[in-house]
Amino acid sequence: MTDSIYTQIGGADAVEKAVDIFYRKVLSDDLISSFFDDTDMDAQRNKQKSFLTMVLGGPNEYTGKDLRTAHAPLVEKGLNEEHFWAVAGHLQETLQELSVPEDLIETIMGVAAGTIDDVLNR
């Protein structure tokens, strides 16, 4: 059996590092940072860690909202495709900085791209 992507990238340690670097990038990007003005970022990091763990095939401990519900208020505030791809770009750069192999990055970015309709509520 093939290991899950979660195991292949290095498990909990790798996800923890990735999420921390990812949010540093997101919060330094003027195009999107304001969406997080009222967000408790410690809670957000934890939710994102358990969400990523789940979608990468690790242990499923995600108890957050589904993506459609979680982002509906942001769509009301103007969240659009440009914002989505900016966030996706930060994820891709994060994985590259962590030297995740390119074929795994491609798979992960495919998973991320597949959430666009839910995130944008369309």
Ligand code: HEM
């Ligand atoms: C790959 C696409 C995305 C995924 C997988 C994702 C995932 C998540 C998850 C798992 C949560 C937690 C849900 C909960 O509160 O229970 C969340 C919340 C949130 N997301 Fe995303 N997200 C994505 C794209 C975006 C984009 C493009 C933005 C804005 C530029 C964004 C901004 C936010 C904000 C501000 C919250 C927290 C709202 C609050 O304060 O409670 N997300 N997202």
